[in-house]
Amino acid sequence: EVQLLESGGGLVQPGGSLRLSCAASxxxxxxxxxxxxxxxxxxxxxxxxxxxxxxxxxxxxxxxRGRFTISRDNSKNTLxxxxxxxxxxxxxxYFCAKDDVRGGSSDYWGQGTLVTVSx
Amino acid sequence: DIQMTQSPSTLSASxxxxxxxxxxASQTINSWLAWYQLKPGKAPKFLIYKASSLESGxxxxxxxxxxxxxxxxxxxxxxxxxxxTYYCQQYNSYPRTFxxxxxxxxx
Numbered sequence: 001e002v003q004l005l006e007s008g009g010g011l012v013q014p015g016g017s018l019r020l021s022c023a024a025s026x027x028x029x030x031x032x033x034x035x036x037x038x039x040x041x042x043x044x045x046x047x048x049x050x051x052x053x054x055x056x057x058x059x060x061x062x063x064x065r066g067r068f069t070i071s072r073d074n075s076k077n078t079l080x081x082x083x084x085x086x087x088x089x090x091x092x093x094y095f096c097a098k099d100d101v102r103g104g105s106s107d108y109w110g111q112g113t114l115v116t117v118s119x
Numbered sequence: 120d121i122q123m124t125q126s127p128s129t130l131s132a133s134x135x136x137x138x139x140x141x142x143x144a145s146q147t148i149n150s151w152l153a154w155y156q157l158k159p160g161k162a163p164k165f166l167i168y169k170a171s172s173l174e175s176g177x178x179x180x181x182x183x184x185x186x187x188x189x190x191x192x193x194x195x196x197x198x199x200x201x202x203x204t205y206y207c208q209q210y211n212s213y214p215r216t217f218x219x220x221x222x223x224x225x226x
Contacts, residue, residue, distance in 0.1 A: 037163075037217075044220040045157065045206050050213075059213040062120055095162060102168060104210030105153035109162035 002026040002108045004096045009113030016086050016117070022079040022096030022110060030054070030074040033099035035106065036081050038092035038115075046092070049081065050099070064090075086117045121145050121209050123218035131226040136197045140221045142190045142207035150186045151211035157220070158203045166205075167192065197223075 008020040020036070035050030049060045049070040058070050069082040079096055093114050097106035122145035132138050142152065150170040155163040165174050167183040170190055180195040194201055202225050207218040 039157070044204070045155070045163065045208075045217045047208065047215040047217055050215070059215075061214045097163075100165070100168065100174075104151055104215070105165065105168040105208070106155075106163075107165045107174065109165075111162050 002098065004098065004108060004110035006094065006096050006110045006113040009094065009115045011116045011118065012086055013119050014087060014117055017082070017084045018086065018115060020081040020083070020094055020096075020113060020115070022081075024077045024079065024096075024098070027098070029072075029077040032101075033103065034072060034079045035097050035099065036070065036079075037095045037097055037106070037109075038090075039095070039112070040089070040092040048094070051079070083115070086115075088117050091115060091117045120214055121148060121212060121216050123207055123209055123216050125205075125207060125218035125221050127221060128219065129222045129224060131224045132197055133226045134197050134199060138194050138197060138223065140192045140205055140207075140223075142185075142192070142218050144188045144190075144209055144211075147187045148209040148211035151209060152183075152185070152190050153208045153210065154181075154183055154192045155206045155208065156201075156203045157206060163206070194223075 003025045005023045036048040051058045051070045067085045071080045093112040095112045096110040098108040100107035152170045154167040171183045204220045204222045
């Protein structure tokens with residue numbers, strides 16, 4: 001059974017940093033593109049970033065490019081999102097998601113971790 | 120970035136109704152479109168990929184159609200479990216982008 005478990009969320013001040021983790025199990029982690037999607041309070045889903053299975057290619061939303069860094073450790077079956085220069089509008093529930101085998105769409109999602117950026 | 124729009128933003132319907140949600144892309148995305156269902160406090164549920172292919176385990180009352188810039192999600196006979204918010208997402212090019220969502224409410 002595929003499981004994705006996010007951690008690392010919390011309260012952080014504007015300008016601060018936070019690192020999210022997503023522990024994956026139940027599939028061959030290194031074979032799949034993985035990513036992050038967030039849901040802002042009262043708003044919808046926003047795609048954040050993905051990283052290919054071998055970690056060589058990364059892609060970002062315009063709103064986070066240059067501030068967020070996605071990475072993975074295939075030996076630990078873990079996905080990361082390093083978030084720097086956080087702003088109030090980064091406040092959201094962050095979901096970890098696995099691309100399906102066909103690529104592009106996300107077939108499994110974690111339950112999410114809440115990040116609150118506030119002074 | 121490719122902009123995605125959805126209509127309506129809110130849809131009120133009754134159990135048993137047939138409903139259709141429309142999703143439009145600001146430029147052609149071929150058929151690289153997915154649909155997701157989101158309920159409060161839960162992980163998004165993957166429904167449809169490549170515009171019209173039903174994900175395994177998703178009830179057949181859900182269907183998708185379209186290509187290019189205009190797409191639809193249809194639920195043929197609404198069930199109580201279907202009241203949720205629905206999002207389309209393009210994956211034709213990076214950055215991938217979601218539509219703003221359509222909230223399906225009980226009438």
